[in-house]
Amino acid sequence: MKIKENLFNQRIISIDALRGITIFVMIFVNELASIKNVPQWMRHMPADADAMTFVDLVFPAFLFIVGMSIPFAFNARLLKGDSSKTIWTHTLKRAIALIIIGVFMVNAEYGYDASKMIIAPVFWALLAYIMPIPIWNKYSKEFPVWLKNVLQYGGMLVLVALYFLYIQEETGAIGITPKWWGILGLIGWAYLFTVIYYWLVSGNLFAMIGFLVFCIAMNSLNLTENSFVQNSSWLSFIAGHLTHAALATSGVVISLLFFDRKIENKINWAVIGFIIFFFGIGCFLRPYFGISKIQGTPSWTMISAGICTVIFYFLYWLMEVKKQTKWSKFFMPAAANPLLIYILPGIIYYFCKAFNIHIIPGYFRVGVPGIIWSLVFSTIMLFVMKILNKYKIQMQL
Numbered sequence: 001m002k003i004k005e006n007l008f009n010q011r012i013i014s015i016d017a018l019r020g021i022t023i024f025v026m027i028f029v030n031e032l033a034s035i036k037n038v039p040q041w042m043r044h045m046p047a048d049a050d051a052m053t054f055v056d057l058v059f060p061a062f063l064f065i066v067g068m069s070i071p072f073a074f075n076a077r078l079l080k081g082d083s084s085k086t087i088w089t090h091t092l093k094r095a096i097a098l099i100i101i102g103v104f105m106v107n108a109e110y111g112y113d114a115s116k117m118i119i120a121p122v123f124w125a126l127l128a129y130i131m132p133i134p135i136w137n138k139y140s141k142e143f144p145v146w147l148k149n150v151l152q153y154g155g156m157l158v159l160v161a162l163y164f165l166y167i168q169e170e171t172g173a174i175g176i177t178p179k180w181w182g183i184l185g186l187i188g189w190a191y192l193f194t195v196i197y198y199w200l201v202s203g204n205l206f207a208m209i210g211f212l213v214f215c216i217a218m219n220s221l222n223l224t225e226n227s228f229v230q231n232s233s234w235l236s237f238i239a240g241h242l243t244h245a246a247l248a249t250s251g252v253v254i255s256l257l258f259f260d261r262k263i264e265n266k267i268n269w270a271v272i273g274f275i276i277f278f279f280g281i282g283c284f285l286r287p288y289f290g291i292s293k294i295q296g297t298p299s300w301t302m303i304s305a306g307i308c309t310v311i312f313y314f315l316y317w318l319m320e321v322k323k324q325t326k327w328s329k330f331f332m333p334a335a336a337n338p339l340l341i342y343i344l345p346g347i348i349y350y351f352c353k354a355f356n357i358h359i360i361p362g363y364f365r366v367g368v369p370g371i372i373w374s375l376v377f378s379t380i381m382l383f384v385m386k387i388l389n390k391y392k393i394q395m396q397l
Contacts, residue, residue: 001202003078007071007260013325014315015068015255018308020331022061023338027345028378029055035370042371050290052300059183059293060247060304061311066191067251068312071203071260074195087199094397095192097136102185104128104159105346107166107176116167126350128162129343131155136339138396184342190244198252205256208249215246216281219298223289243296250278250305258316266321271313278306333385339395341385345377 032042032055045051077087108125117124134151166176181189194211201207221229222239229235257270282291282302289297318324334341352359364373388394 001074001078001084001199004071004075004203004260007075012072012259012320013328014312014319015065016335017315017319017325017328017331018061018068018312019065019338020328020333020335022058022065023334023341024331024378024382025054026058026062027334027341027381028374029058030345031374031377032371035365035367035374037367038371044293047292047294049292050286052291052293052303056293056300057304057307059186060301061308063187063190063244063247064251064254064305064308064312066187067194067248067253068255070191070195070198070248070252071255074198074203091192091195091199095188095195097132097397098188098191099181099185100159101132101343102182102188103176103178104132104162105184106179106182108346108350111169111177111179113167113169113172116172117165119165120354122350122354124162124165126347126354127158129346129350131158131162132343133340133393133395135159136395136397138392138394140392184339186241186244189241190248193238193241193245194248194252197249203252203256203260205253205260208252208256212246212249212253215242215249216285216298216302219243219246219296219301220285220289223295223297240296243298243301246298246301247305247308250274250301250309254309254312268313271309275306275309275313278302278309282306330382333382333389336389337385337394339397340388340393341381343395344381344384 029042032038041053042055043053044055045053074087077090082090105128108121108128112121112124114121132155135155137151139148163175167174168177178185197211198208201211218229218235218239219242221227222236222243224230229239254271254274257274258268279302282299285297285302286299289295289299291297291299291303293300319328348359351357360373363369
C-alpha cells in the first residue's frame with residue numbers, strides 16, 4: 001500500500017465533532033433505555049416495524065465515523081514508516097480486542113447460571129467491564145514499565161479466569177459464548193472486513209465503492225428467503241457482518257471524497273451525489289426489506305449512511321469552511337476517549353448494583369424527569385472524561 005499524497009494529513013476537527021456528538025447521544029440513549037414511560041420515538045423501533053428513530057441512528061453513525069477515520073489512520077502509519085507487518089498486527093489486535101470486549105459485555109448481561117457460579121454474576125460483570133481499562137490503557141512513556149506489565153498481564157489473567165468462572169445457563173457448560181457479538185464486537189468485525197479490503201485495494205475510491213455495492217448485495221441476499229447466501233452458514237456469517245461493513249465503507253468513501261481529492265468548487269457535488277445514492281438505494285429496497293435496525297436491513301444501513309453524510313457535510317461546512325469550532329469543545333472529551341466513555345457507564349451500573357447503591361431516587365426513572373436525568377448523566381460523563389483525559393487514563397486499541 002502506498003502513501004496517499006493528496007490526503008489531508010492534519011486533524012479533521014469536524015470528524016472529531018461528529019464522533020463526540022455521536023458518543024454523547026449514545027450515552028444519553030443507553031441511560032434512557034432504563035427509563036419508563038418514554039415516547040417510542042426515543043427508543044429503538046421493534047424488529048418488525050418498518051421505521052427508525054434517532055436512537056436507531058447512533059450505532060450506524062459510530063460505524064460511519066470508524067470508516068471515515070480509516071484512510072487517515074493508514075496514511076499516518078505509512079508516513080511514520082510502519083511496515084506492513086506492523087500495520088497488520090495493529091489492525092488485527094484492534095479488531096480482536098473489540099470483539100473480546102463486546103462478547104464479555106454480552107455475557108455479563110444474561111445467559112449465566114448464578115446458582116453454579118463461584119463468583120456472583122454482578123461481580124463477574126463488574127470485573128469484565130473494568131479489566132479492559134488496564135489492558136488497553138494508553139500508558140505514557142514515563143509510566144514504569146514493570147507496573148504497566150503488571151496491569152496489562154494481570155488484567156489479561158483476570159479475563160481468562162472470568163472465562164472459566166462463567167457457567168452457561170442452558171447447558172451448564174463452562175465459558176462464555178458469542179450469543180451475539182455486542183456493539184463493540186460488531187464494530188470489530190465491520191472494521192476488520194473493511195480495513196482488509198481497504199488495504200488490498202490500496203484505498204482506491206472506485207474499488208471501495210464496488211465493495212460498498214457488494215456489501216449491500218450480500219446484505220440483501222442474506223435477508224432473502226432460500227437464497228444461496230442464507231442457506232450457507234459461513235456465507236450468512238460473512239454477509240451479516242458486511243451489513244455493518246457497508247456503513248464503515250460508506251464512511252471511507254465519503255472521507256476519500258472530501259479529503260483525498262482537490263475540490264475546485266465550493267460545493268462537493270460528488271458527496272451530494274452519494275447522499276442521493278444512499279437515500280435512493282434505501283428507498284428502493286425498503287418495500288422488500290423494510291427499515292429495521294434489529295434485522296439489519298440494507299434500507300436501514302443506506303438511509304443511515306445518507307443521514308450521517310448530511311450531518312457531516314453540515315459540520316464540515318460549519319467547522320472547516322466557516323471556522324466555527326468553539327461550540328464543539330463540549331463534546332471533545334468523548335471524541336478523544338470513545339472506548340472508555342462507552343465502558344464507564346457499565347462500570348458505574350454494576351458497581352452500584354453490586355453494593356446496592358442508589359444514585360438517584362425512583363422519581364427520576366420515569367417520564368420527563370428520567371429524560372432530564374439522562375441528559376444530566378451524559379453531561380456528567382463528558383466532564384468525567386475531561387478529568388480522566390487530563391490524568392492520561394485513555395484507552396487505545
